[in-house]
Amino acid sequence: MRSFQEWTLAELDRAFKLTVLDTSPVLEDWINGRQTEISSYEQQALRSFQSLLKTHVYDWNETELAYNFIGPLMTLVRFSTKEFNFFAERPLSAVVDKVEMTGRPDGIIASGFREPQQPYFCLQEYKKEKDPEGDPAAQVLAAMLVAQELNQHRLPVYGCYVKGEVWHFLTLEKRSYAISQGYLASRQADLDGIFSVLKRLKVIITAFTRKAGS
Template identity: 45%
Template structure:
């Protein structure tokens, strides 16, 4: 059995045939989905942006998680009748005969008490300075690949990994994946980050409703 942290993108490519592409239509569609923000959301996001700008260089991993990322996820509100946001839950699956297991920092999946069919993985609450992870994108990608085997709606699987102030959104569709160049949450990119997360909620609702 391998862990998410055992993988690099090169190893994932050689073992499972995953291939990074510069553009993926499903990723572009996700980023471009129209989402309106309320005045309250703008005010809250402005507060979080300014707080992060002051503290991101000094927070440790847990402080970044609790004081910023967790609050942002709470504002998105992934808690619906179809799915929930789960933190630090084991995700395990068999991919091409190999068991892969790990604990994503956060995932969105069906269920509210037990993890069901996963749609989205958020991984790697890493500090920008002294980042010891050799390939945080690969750890997120390994989690997404595992989720792909468990998701009843099939591809694509959505994800994001966070390195300090920077958010990198990802989509895995079959064997191809694409990654954004990054959004800086200490700038007005935070509004785009929030819109992308809210758009993903709309996508997951549509997937679930199509199954009912």
């Protein structure tokens, strides 16, 4: 058994014969697809969150970053529904290519109301901006491999890792993954982009759950 925290990207690539793509249609459709409208209320909330981030991001630890910025941002998207929800630090495990993998991602979006069932998205926020330890990209990719196994490889899996003020988005399909360039949440255009990507994710997951229920 290996926990998500024990992996590096290089080890995951070797162990599971993964290919990292320079570009991916799934990732491009997610981050550059149909634009979502940001309401005046949402804009006002984003500017408030951003002001707090700019003041404190270099001093926050991981929990403070989650409580003060990431959590409010996810709540603003309203991922919590009767069909799927945003869950924090729930156990996630599966056997992937004969390797038992387990961990508690900082966040997942999965079908289910009271407890997670089928995971679609994994999130890892990582320490504070200064002197981070470990490999947050590997941790979220390891969780995504488990989510893929639980999905029986029927759907692409989405992910994100946040290191201080920088956000990266990932997609995993079969044994190929892609990682977006970084979005700087302290920059207004980038924060609007992050929020739009998250809103498009809700549209994608809504389509998944409706198809599963039909």
